[in-house]
Amino acid sequence: MKLINKTIGYYFLICIPLLLLASINSYYFIKGEIEEVSDEILGQDIMHAQSIIQTMDSPKNMKLGFDGLSSIVLTTPHKDAFINSDTSIYNSYEEEFEVYRMAKHFYNNRGQTYLITVLKPTMEHEELMEGLFSSFLVILMFLIIAFLIVNWLLSKTLWKPFYKTLHQLSDYDIKNHSMARFEHSSTKEFEQLNDALTLMTNKIYADYIQQKEFTENASHEMQTPLAVIKANIGLLMQSSNLKEEEMNQIQAIDNTVKKLSSLNKALLLLSKIENKQFTEEALVSIAETTKKVMANYQHLLDSKHISVEMNIETDIKIRCNPILTDILITNLVQNAIRHNQENGSVRIEIRLNSLTITNTGEPLKVATEDLFCRFRKNDASKESLGLGLSIVKSICESYGYNIHYTFTNHRHVFSLNFQ
Amino acid sequence: MKILLIEDEPELRKSIKQYLYQEGYLVESALDFRKASEKVGLYDYDCILVDITLPLGSGLDIIKQIKETHSKAGIIIISAKNSLDDKIVGLDLGADDYLPKPFDLAELNARVKALIRRKNFDGNKSIVVNEITIVPEDRSVKVNDEVVNLTGKEFDLLLFFVSNKNRVVSKNAIAEHLCGDDADQADSHDFIYVHLKNLRKKLAEKGCDDYVQTIYGIGYNFKVSK
Structure with a gap:
């Protein structure tokens, strides 16, 4: 009321x-x-x-x-x-x-x-x-x-600044701190309200920026210590009198460092996507990008004996950042290979405005709605970081694409709609 | 060959110096912007490894300074800031390569060697290891003067081994070198194995010795007796 x-x-x-x-x-x-x-x-x-x-x-x-x-x-x-x-x-x-x-x-x-x-x-x-x-x-x-x-007259005149403020607040988007200055009001209470709100939103925005920067800075700062560990492992490996046990330990450290650094890179990428730091745009062909990505993964497909079926009805050409599109398709393809089985198959269809990637594999163990969440892994598989699909989601959100997952006919189906 | 290493992290400086020294390079180091700027101004180097975020200044300014003196030194950026912008700016300023941290020393070594080769400081276009002759420019390999037809990945693998000869290189380092950043651990190890198998076979067919030693649990060593 x-x-x-x-x-x-x-x-x-x-x-x-x-x-x-x-x-x-x-x-x-x-x-x-x-x-x-x-x-x-x-x-x-x-x-x-x-x-x-x-x-x-x-x-x-x-x-x-x-x-x-x-x-x-x-x-x-x-x-x-x-x-x-x-x-x-x-x-x-x-x-x-x-x-x-x-x-x-x-x-x-x-x-x-x-x-x-x-x-x-x-x-x-x-x-x-x-x-x-x-x-x-x-x-x-x-x-x-x-x-x-x-x-009616009061609401038209006296309460007008209040309703204006209310309207501005409901339109507020923290991502771009869209709040224009609140309109000046001759009513003391409204002026106080506006001042308090300005102060509050500025504080929230500052915290938001700080939090965003934190991920980025933390990831950056971690790269150097990781580089030190990696370099020392590189030197340690050269020792001629290592026992088998020690070699295994070195290998374990090396793998962990690699994983940590991939994790770092993925988190950095996520924060960069969310901070909208990929501003360059070009006309990208989805069919070309997909073919390129598939070629990069040919070795993996071969080693797992996975057959590929590609069906391009009409190519999709969209204006977007080429690097992000590459990452988007790479992550989906990687996902389709990683969660596939020996002698399985990957099917790719490019139709009017949609890219569908399906693959054979075991049904999901996690809930479908958790699939795109960070660090939500289907199984504690060592090679998976649990960030690939979050990155996919993040890219989709930044461009307004629609990504949808289903499991039908014993196949994982990811459909990406570009409109 | 003289290399200048501009890096503020002492542990990393020590490791890189040690690794490159063993490769026969003369490595000098600078730990901040001022020292780096001084050394670049005073001496000539064949290769300069520069970190972007330095105390007292930016590595990008060092690159500018090097280019202003018309030095022929090859420049490799080693940066913790794996940002595309820095990479583009750095390469635009005249850096030759960009290696994001953390990196394998084997990878750094391979890049330094490739750069020095490209700059042709030692006057050799080909790398000769006993019966193997590699011409990186043409991406061709000969064993006992017979051409060996290698695939792209096999060639990269051989060159990486040769660049790090008599060194233990980890499977991870090889995987990253061949597949780039998004190399998947478990899968890529199979992948390396397949390519290595093919490479060995092709070299053996031309009568080449098998120099690749498997180091249990870690990786491989391309062992050439000195």
Whole structure:
């Protein structure tokens, strides 16, 4: 629910009891006022009746007024008294009860007590209530309309910087720190909010950059110590009196150093792709690149006796970084060979906008959705770093390609869609 | 042959010096930009190995300086920063080769030899090892004056062995030399074995001795009696 609508809701909720209270209060106030005025008029009528009594020849009952409701009646002795009250009288003409204000007055004159009764039609309570209710309803309606207009104007003017900030925030992309400066606002709170947000996003961005640089720097810094180890192994190998056991140990160290350095290179590559450091672009033929990569791996295919089937329907030509495309296809091909079996096969299809590489092999042991995650290896195979497919994914993401994996007919299928 | 090694890491400097010294090179070293700049200005070298990130300056500036003096020295960049930009800039400035760290000493040795050969400092276009004659420029090999037809990889393998003769070279070093960075350990070892088998066979057919000794667990040694 929008803030504005919520505010209106609350206003509304408060308005109803307030107006109800006001209407009850007004009812009693107006009623009192009306009674006061009626009683004043009735008082005059009584005075008029008194003067009639004073000029009477002899005591007698008497009707007063054209409606004949008011009267002077002889009564038993009673001390002087005024009684004011409301009464309702049936009006035969209108066929309903009508409310009258009634004043009774015991009046002693020349030893005779008279009861003077005067009546005045007054406002019916229901009418009064109805009138009040409808007028308050109209007030409520006007209030709501006024609220709506005021709120609409406020959101257009007063809240505008807030909504602008909100919009900018939701569009924020940390990768390019896309936030333009927040618009200056004359409202103190919004200015504070903008300042706080600017500070926060700058800090987040700085941390993000630092984290990105960390991988890169760490990988760089590790290369030199690795070079030292490798060089020393190279020298150690030359010793003429090495035992078999020692040679195995040297080999183990050498293999590990090699793996570590490949790991380093892969991590560096990943961070470079993510940092968008491959900016050069050229028109690349996917068919040509694939053929080239396959030629590079011919030796491996031969040694594992893997047959290759290549089916190029239409070549795909895309604008991209040639090195990245090379890495992308190399990793997919490498993957298809590594997780293949002796006398297996690799099938490559290049069709309109898509490259499909399938290979024979054991079904996956890891979950399909984990396949492209870093260091998620299908088996703890020594030669695999667990980064190849992450690199593939990373390249695909940076170009907006779609990579999809399935296992069908005992074959691993990687389909790469370039659109 | 005089080589200048510009490298700030003492352990690496020591190992490279030792390896190249055993190959018969005279190796001098500089550990920072100032020393390097001084030596380059004062002496002539046949080959200069330069690290890019140095204390007090950049190796790229050293390359500029070498080129300004019209020195004929071959330049190999050895850098921990395996970045394409540095490689391109370095080669543009006139460096002859780029070797990212970490590298095998055998690989460095092969590159130095190839560079010196290309620069033709020793006036020999061919490498002769007993009955084997290799002409790297034409990528041709003769055994007892008979041409041996080798595939590209077999030729590279032979040249790598000869460049590191009487040295133990690891299978990893060979794999990286032949397949490049993305050489896969387990697979590439089979691959080396296949090529080596073919190479041995082709050389033996022309009556060549088998110089390649298998060093158990590690690799091979192309052993030529001195």
